[in-house]
Amino acid sequence: MDWRDIYQKKLMTADEAVKTARSGDSIYFGLNVSIATVLTDALVRRASELRDVSLVGSLLLKPQPYLAEEMRGHFFLKTMFLGDFDREAYRRGMADVVSLHLSQYKTFIDHAGAADIAFLDVSRPDSRGYMSYGISGGAMYNGVRERVGKVILQANDRAPYVYGDQNYIHVSEADGIVEASMEHDTLLLPPPSEREKNIAAYVVEQIPDGACLQIGIGGISNAVGYSLDQKNDLGVHTELMTECLMYLAKKGVITGKRKTLHPGKIVMAFCMGSKELYEYLDHNPLIHAMGYDYVNDSYVIGKNDNMISVNNALMVDLTGQVHAEGVGFQQYSGTGGQLDFVKGAQLARGGKSFIVLNSTLPGKNGREAQSKIVAAAPPGTPVTTPRADTQYVVTEYGCVNLKKLLFKDRARALISIAHPDFRPGLTREAKAAGLL
Numbered sequence: 001m002d003w004r005d006i007y008q009k010k011l012m013t014a015d016e017a018v019k020t021a022r023s024g025d026s027i028y029f030g031l032n033v034s035i036a037t038v039l040t041d042a043l044v045r046r047a048s049e050l051r052d053v054s055l056v057g058s059l060l061l062k063p064q065p066y067l068a069e070e071m072r073g074h075f076f077l078k079t080m081f082l083g084d085f086d087r088e089a090y091r092r093g094m095a096d097v098v099s100l101h102l103s104q105y106k107t108f109i110d111h112a113g114a115a116d117i118a119f120l121d122v123s124r125p126d127s128r129g130y131m132s133y134g135i136s137g138g139a140m141y142n143g144v145r146e147r148v149g150k151v152i153l154q155a156n157d158r159a160p161y162v163y164g165d166q167n168y169i170h171v172s173e174a175d176g177i178v179e180a181s182m183e184h185d186t187l188l189l190p191p192p193s194e195r196e197k198n199i200a201a202y203v204v205e206q207i208p209d210g211a212c213l214q215i216g217i218g219g220i221s222n223a224v225g226y227s228l229d230q231k232n233d234l235g236v237h238t239e240l241m242t243e244c245l246m247y248l249a250k251k252g253v254i255t256g257k258r259k260t261l262h263p264g265k266i267v268m269a270f271c272m273g274s275k276e277l278y279e280y281l282d283h284n285p286l287i288h289a290m291g292y293d294y295v296n297d298s299y300v301i302g303k304n305d306n307m308i309s310v311n312n313a314l315m316v317d318l319t320g321q322v323h324a325e326g327v328g329f330q331q332y333s334g335t336g337g338q339l340d341f342v343k344g345a346q347l348a349r350g351g352k353s354f355i356v357l358n359s360t361l362p363g364k365n366g367r368e369a370q371s372k373i374v375a376a377a378p379p380g381t382p383v384t385t386p387r388a389d390t391q392y393v394v395t396e397y398g399c400v401n402l403k404k405l406l407f408k409d410r411a412r413a414l415i416s417i418a419h420p421d422f423r424p425g426l427t428r429e430a431k432a433a434g435l436l
Contacts, residue, residue: 003129007171014042017152017176021117023051028115028144032059032083032272034136036119036154038180040066047074056113058334059083061185061272067094078113080105081334090331099382102239102269102337103296106143118148121182122169123159130168134159135184135278136270138167138289139239145169152176158183160282164289187272189243192223195358195396200224202399203310203354206392207231210258212304212348214238214341215245217272218312220356228253235259237304239295239337241271241287246280261303262288269295296337301344302351309345309353311338313384315372318411318430320387320402322355329380342385346403352392355385359395359419371422373414375429393417411435 017039021027027043029036035057043053044065051074055066058079066075067089077095079086080102089095098112109115120141122131131153133141145151153174158181171177192200200223207213207228212235215221225244228234235256236245248254249266256264265288271281281287294300301307313324314332326332345351360369373395391403393414400413411430415423430436 003125003171007125007129007177010171010174010177012176012178014038014178015045017178018042018046020150021046021050021053023053025117026054026056026078026115028056028109028113028118028148030057030119030121030137031140032061032136032270033184033278034121034134034159034270036121037182038154038178039119039152040064044071047071050074052076054078056109056115058086060085061187079334080108080113081336082331087332097331097334099335101296101335101340102292103298103340105140105292109140109144109147115144115148117150117152118144119152119154120169121154121156121159123161124155124157125171126161129171131155131171132159132161132163133167133169133289134162135281136272138162138164139269139292141169142166142291143293150175152178154178154180154182156180156182160278162281162287162289163285164287166291167289184278186274188274189219189222192219192226196220196223197227198396199356199358199394200227202394203356204228206352206399207308208306208350209233211235211306211308212237212259213245214301214307214309214345215242216240216311216338217242220358221310221312224310224356233257235263235304236266236268237261237295237301237307238267239269239292239341241266241268241277241281243273243277246273246277249286256286260305261300267295292337296340298340298344298347301341302347304351305349307345307348307351309341309351311341311355313355313357313372315374315377316355316357316390316393316414317377318373318375318414318426318435319407320390320393320410320414321377321383322385322390323377323381324384326382328378335384339385339389342389342391346389346391354392354394355390356394359397359417360422369419371418371426373418373422373426375426375433375435407435
């Protein structure tokens with residue numbers, strides 16, 4: 001049978017598609033940008049008929065109706081990484097999060113995030129009947145598909161067709177297809193501040209031509225990317241495809257010519273940014289989407305010579321422990337892929353790992369600013385990167401390499417890049433703790 005006939009046979013409305021859901025089911029609906037919103041909206045319309053339905057997804061970029069207070073008892077979110085809106089649901093007790101490196105995402109979907117049904121946002125079919133996983137689906141869709149009993153596709157004419165290994169599903173492999181025309185959520189960062197540019201300058205001077213980049217999300221990481229426009233033949237192996245990487249690729253700075261793994265390709269797992277960035281992904285032969293289990297595998301990352309990893313932190317203590325996901329018992333985001341790339345970059349020949357952060361956090365209610373270089377984090381604060389793995393730490397006051405330093409030397413080095421107003425206090429605390 002021709003794939004077009006199969007496609008027509010499997011077409012249904014969103015309301016018809018969600019009739020298969022039952023109370024107590026677990027349903028995977030996507031991540032960040034690639035979310036099957038047309039299907040989840042239809043599921044909400046059935047809320048009065050459903051109880052205790054677990055929804056599996058992550059990093060939501062806008063409010064979702066299934067997390068409204070009136071949906072309590074009907075829907076509950078399970079996630080690997082909190083965004084602004086799933087974080088708010090977590091604080092209200094309508095969501096829970098797991099601590100897991102992105103490279104281990106299959107552990108999540110095998111256990112805490114196991115699903116019965118998958119709702120997948122995909123592109124429209126190509127000439128052979130294959131649909132692409134779109135903007136961010138390459139990160140997890142393949143693993144999810146292997147583990148669920150039923151797959152419903154949201155065939156979205158706004159979803160770009162993104163190339164990559166195992167980044168497609170054929171119409172014959174779907175249990176149902178719902179056509180949609182849905183704009184994807186965007187994430188627009190403000191232009192880098194002067195302080196962020198100053199921090200970026202310390203990193204940029206250590207990045208050689210031909211280096212392979214992983215750049216995390218955030219203002220400082222963004223500033224690093226935009227500051228690389230005078231480099232040559234950079235490559236990319238990153239979990240997150242960002243606006244600044246598109247900027248470098250369009251300028252011809254990113255070519256991938258010198259990459260030792262997947263030369264000539266921007267390897268990514270997912271993407272967040274502007275509509276222009278999403279359109280850039282569409283049928284772009286430079287883009288190569290793959291799953292977290294490959295992209296974030298430290299040993300795979302280490303096969304890229306001159307691998308440069310740039311990630312953000314909330315605070316760093318005087319022994320070099322990096323706290324990037326929460327403060328105390330207040331979870332802010334998630335474990336994510338930071339340690340995957342910290343380790344991977346240091347396994348690479350010529351590789352370097354950078355943790356970047358502003359030296360201070362502005363105070364609230366008229367209080368003084370707080371130092372983000374701390375003697376010790378508050379009790380309960382999760383350690384995202386252990387001190388044994390931390391290499392370069394960078395603030396606007398300098399860049400220090402902690403690798404192989406004794407504790408006393410580490411403390412001195414980190415105090416030297418703290419805000420000058422906090423250095424005397426940090427020195428006193430370090431001496432009281434026996435670190436100096």
